[in-house]
Amino acid sequence: MQRVACRACILYAALSIAVPSSSLGAALHVPADYPTIQACIDAAVGGQDECVVAAGTYNETINFLGKAIALRSSGGAEVTTIDASGIPGSVVTCANGEGPDTVLDGFTITGGTGTYLSVPDFGDYGGGMFNFGSAPTVTNCRFSMNRCSRRGGGMYNYSASPLAIACTFSSNTAQDGGGISNFYGSPTVIGCALTDNTAFGAGGGMAHYLGNMKLTNCIVIRNTAVSYGAGLHSTGDATVIGCAFLGNSGPADGGGISNEGGTMTIANCAFTRNTAMYDGAGIFNIFANTTVINCTFTGNQAPYGAAIYNLSSGPTLEMSNSIFWGNVPDEIRNYQSAPVVRFAVVRGAFPAGAVDGGGTIDVDPMFVRAPDPGPDGMWDGVDDDYGDLRLQAGSPCINTGDPAFVPAPGETDLDGHARVLCGRVDMGAYEFGIGDYDCDQTVDLTDFAAWSDCMSGPLAGEPPVAPVACAAFDFNADGQIDLWDFAAFQRLPITP
Numbered sequence: 001m002q003r004v005a006c007r008a009c010i011l012y013a014a015l016s017i018a019v020p021s022s023s024l025g026a027a028l029h030v031p032a033d034y035p036t037i038q039a040c041i042d043a044a045v046g047g048q049d050e051c052v053v054a055a056g057t058y059n060e061t062i063n064f065l066g067k068a069i070a071l072r073s074s075g076g077a078e079v080t081t082i083d084a085s086g087i088p089g090s091v092v093t094c095a096n097g098e099g100p101d102t103v104l105d106g107f108t109i110t111g112g113t114g115t116y117l118s119v120p121d122f123g124d125y126g127g128g129m130f131n132f133g134s135a136p137t138v139t140n141c142r143f144s145m146n147r148c149s150r151r152g153g154g155m156y157n158y159s160a161s162p163l164a165i166a167c168t169f170s171s172n173t174a175q176d177g178g179g180i181s182n183f184y185g186s187p188t189v190i191g192c193a194l195t196d197n198t199a200f201g202a203g204g205g206m207a208h209y210l211g212n213m214k215l216t217n218c219i220v221i222r223n224t225a226v227s228y229g230a231g232l233h234s235t236g237d238a239t240v241i242g243c244a245f246l247g248n249s250g251p252a253d254g255g256g257i258s259n260e261g262g263t264m265t266i267a268n269c270a271f272t273r274n275t276a277m278y279d280g281a282g283i284f285n286i287f288a289n290t291t292v293i294n295c296t297f298t299g300n301q302a303p304y305g306a307a308i309y310n311l312s313s314g315p316t317l318e319m320s321n322s323i324f325w326g327n328v329p330d331e332i333r334n335y336q337s338a339p340v341v342r343f344a345v346v347r348g349a350f351p352a353g354a355v356d357g358g359g360t361i362d363v364d365p366m367f368v369r370a371p372d373p374g375p376d377g378m379w380d381g382v383d384d385d386y387g388d389l390r391l392q393a394g395s396p397c398i399n400t401g402d403p404a405f406v407p408a409p410g411e412t413d414l415d416g417h418a419r420v421l422c423g424r425v426d427m428g429a430y431e432f433g434i435g436d437y438d439c440d441q442t443v444d445l446t447d448f449a450a451w452s453d454c455m456s457g458p459l460a461g462e463p464p465v466a467p468v469a470c471a472a473f474d475f476n477a478d479g480q481i482d483l484w485d486f487a488a489f490q491r492l493p494i495t496p
């Protein structure tokens with residue numbers, strides 16, 4: 001064997017232990033094999049190799065060059081940083097048709113200033129990551145302290161459809177879309193946090209222009225914008241499911257969300273303590289079609305329409321199975337808009353201009369704990385408590401949602417539990433009664449006794465269990481009652 005081949009031999013010998021034999025490619029190591037991440041990408045063969053990066057800070061910008069490779073850190077984002085400080089451009093670029101097999105996993109991305117574009121406006125886009133006509137997969141990354149002069153401080157997606165999972169976008173800054181901005185394309189953001197981002201224009205957390213965006217199981221907290229949508233501003237199609245919008249603030253309209261001319265479905269979301277200086281602290285709709293289902297609004301504050309302000313919106317404008325309670329000074333305000341309000345708690349008089357679809361009540365929803373600014377009496381980010389908007393036993397919101405409501409396949413409440421328990425959906429973001437097999441609003445040993453029958457079926461001679469009632473034990477709402485659920489059930493307080 002020639003000496004020159006030895007290093008590769010050793011590498012492959014090691015790989016034969018670490019990687020299943022079906023793996024075609026090699027794990028290339030940074031900095032052991034390549035001094036920089038980009039050198040590793042340059043050398044990697046698409047569809048085969050992956051670059052594995054050791055803990056440390058790498059002062060560079062990187063470009064995937066269209067390669068279907070995985071770029072992973074070995075120690076996670078906490079200890080592995082790509083820092084573009086002092087280097088112009090976006091920290092990470094995917095602008096050569098990258099698809100889902102191009103993977104960025106486990107990095108802190110910081111110090112980026114964006115990529116220059118002349119459309120839609122002159123300036124820099126995508127401080128942390130610049131996706132142009134691509135659809136990479138981004139997991140377990142932290143986009144922090146990136147900035148750019150135009151859009152997408154943390155990430156910019158131009159006709160791009162990335163999938164971002166379990167990422168954090170924090171303290172990024174841009175004109176529009178401090179955390180993320182989209183222009184066409186279909187980005188999907190799942191299980192991510194958008195926190196403390198700033199936009200000098202619209203969309204502190206995210207600014208979504210045209211295209212079709214999905215935001216699922218995300219927390220959008222303490223973002224600020226100078227114009228529309230401190231949490232999220234959208235002019236396109238958007239689906240927002242299972243998200244919490246907390247403490248976002250803007251001096252104009254739409255503290256939590258602004259929908260300007262777009263179509264949006266918002267379901268199983270909570271809006272707490274968002275503020276706007278003009279209209280719509282929770283949601284601001286203008287020339288928009290917005291469907292709000294099973295959402296909870298409380299503690300939001302704006303001069304007009306503290307929960308929702310509808311301006312010249314519709315014809316699709318509906319709020320059902322939702323709770324509008326404790327927003328200051330009012331709940332829903334309509335101007336040249338006629339939203340259908342159904343099966344909802346709405347504090348005070350039925351909103352002027354709205355269409356009464358039935359089932360609306362004006363009764364304390366009985367949250368477990370109302371939001372509170374803390375001992376200092378101020379919503380200042382110190383000691384603030386966004387409350388616990390789950391329902392107490394005896395809440396008037398339990399089993400009083402639309403009786404005809406049918407959850408979407410796999411739909412869950414904001415806790416990730418089954419969306420419908422005890423045969424009828426509740427109002428608000430949280431379904432009451434997980435673990436409560438007999439629906440008496442107490443979890444006790446009677447419920448516990450039904451557990452094994454729901455998991456494996458009743459023993460011979462025992463009465464059959466009701467599959468509908470067994471949903472009380474499906475903690476992860478996957479349609480199966482198994483030991484994973486049992487582990488969750490054991491964590492519930494059981495009334496003796």
Ligand SMILES: [Ca+2]
Nearest residue numbers: 373374378382
């Ligand atoms: Ca406080």
Ligand SMILES: [Ca+2]
Nearest residue numbers: 421424425426
């Ligand atoms: Ca129910």
Ligand SMILES: [Ca+2]
Nearest residue numbers: 436438440442
């Ligand atoms: Ca019970």
Ligand SMILES: [Ca+2]
Nearest residue numbers: 474476478480
């Ligand atoms: Ca389950």
